[in-house]
Amino acid sequence: EVRLVESGGDLVQTGGSLRLSCAASGFTFSSQWMSWVRQAPGKGLEWVANMRHDGGVTWYVDSVKGRFTISKDTAENSLYLQMNSLRAEDTAVYYCGRRDDSGWWFDPWGRGTLVTVSS
Amino acid sequence: DVVMTQSPLSLPVTLGQPASISCRSSQSLVHSDGNTYLDWFHQTPGQPPRRLVYGVSNRDSGVPDRFSGSGSGTDFTLKISRVEAEDLGVYYCMQHTHWPHTFGQGTKLEIK
Numbered sequence: 001e002v003r004l005v006e007s008g009g010d011l012v013q014t015g016g017s018l019r020l021s022c023a024a025s026g027f028t029f030s031s032q033w034m035s036w037v038r039q040a041p042g043k044g045l046e047w048v049a050n051m052r053h054d055g056g057v058t059w060y061v062d063s064v065k066g067r068f069t070i071s072k073d074t075a076e077n078s079l080y081l082q083m084n085s086l087r088a089e090d091t092a093v094y095y096c097g098r099r100d101d102s103g104w105w106f107d108p109w110g111r112g113t114l115v116t117v118s119s
Numbered sequence: 120d121v122v123m124t125q126s127p128l129s130l131p132v133t134l135g136q137p138a139s140i141s142c143r144s145s146q147s148l149v150h151s152d153g154n155t156y157l158d159w160f161h162q163t164p165g166q167p168p169r170r171l172v173y174g175v176s177n178r179d180s181g182v183p184d185r186f187s188g189s190g191s192g193t194d195f196t197l198k199i200s201r202v203e204a205e206d207l208g209v210y211y212c213m214q215h216t217h218w219p220h221t222f223g224q225g226t227k228l229e230i231k
Contacts, residue, residue, distance in 0.1 A: 045160075045168065045211055045222040059219065095167060103154070105215055107179060109167035 002026040002108060004096050009113030016086050020113055022079040022096030029077040033099040036070060036081050038092035039112070048094070049081065063089070086117045121146050123212055125223035131231035132202045140226045142195045142212035149192065149216070156216040159188055159197045162225075163208040171210075172197065202228070 008020040020036070036048040049070040050059040058070055069082040079096050093112040099105045122145040132138045148155045157175050160168040170179050172188035175195060185200040199206055207230065212223040 044225045045213075047220050047222070050220075061219065099215075103156070104173045105158070105213075105220070106160070106168070107170045107173070109169065112167055 002098070004098065004108070004110035006094060006096055006110045006113040009094065009115045011116045011118060012086055014086065014088060014117055014119045016117070017082070017084045018086065018115060020081040020083065020094055020096075020115070022081075022110065024077045024079065024096075024098065027098065027100070029072075030074045032101070034070075034072060034079045035097045035099075035105070036079075036094055037097055037106075038090075038094045038115075040089070040092040043092075046092075051079070083115070086115075088117050088119065091115060091117045120219055121148075121214055121217045121221050123214055123221050123223035125210075125212060125226045127226060128224060129227050129229065131229055133231050134204060135201050138199045138202050138206075138228060140197045140210050140212075140228075142190075142197070142223050144193045144195075144214055146217060147192050148195075148214050154216075155191065156214060157188075157190070157195050158213045158215070160211045160213065161206075161208055162211070168211065199228075 003025045005023045012018050031053050035050045038048050039045050048061055051070045067085045071080045093114050095109055095112045097106045124143045126141045148157050155175050159172040161171050162168040171182050171186055176188045187198050189196050207228050209225045209227050211225050
């Protein structure tokens with residue numbers, strides 16, 4: 001069974017840093033694209049970052065470029081999102097997701113982890 | 120970026136009646152590999168989204184057959200033949216044919 005468990009969310013001050021983790025199980029983590037998607041309170045879904053299975057390709061939404069870094073530890077079956085220079089508009093539930101071998105994303109979703117940025 | 124436009128944004132429904140949600144993309148979602156990477160998700164308050172349909176019309180395991188997806192090119196539809204209480208919530212379409220991948224704004228299905 002595929003499982004994704006996000007953690008690391010917290011209340012942090014504007015300008016602060018946070019590292020999110022996503023523990024993956026039930027699939028070959030080393031061979032699949034992974035991503036982070038977020039949802040601000042009461043709002044829709046927004047792609048934040050993607051990483052190719054080998055780490056050779058990464059993509060970020062413009063609003064987080066230069067501040068967020070996606071990474072992975074294959075030995076630990078874990079995906080990370082290092083978030084620096086946090087802003088109020090980064091407040092959201094953050095979900096990690098995977099693309100399966102057939103090229104389809106987001107089945108299943110984890111429960112997400114809440115990041116709150118406050119001044 | 121490909122813009123995904125859902126309509127309506129709010130859909131009041133009567134339980135037992137059909138419902139239909141439209142999703143239009145600003146570019147064709149047909150990939151060079153021949154697939155159309157258009158999916159539908161459902162989210163209820165306090166819960167993560169759940170994928171219902173992938174590749175326009177393929178229902179995920181465990182999704183009731185009252186849900187059906189259709190469409191092609193830039194125009195897609197999710198239909199519910201008879202709405203049940205558990206279907207209430209927000210529905211999102213998502214494209215992953217083009218970079219960056221993008222979601223629609225969401226359509227809130229609620230009781231009339």
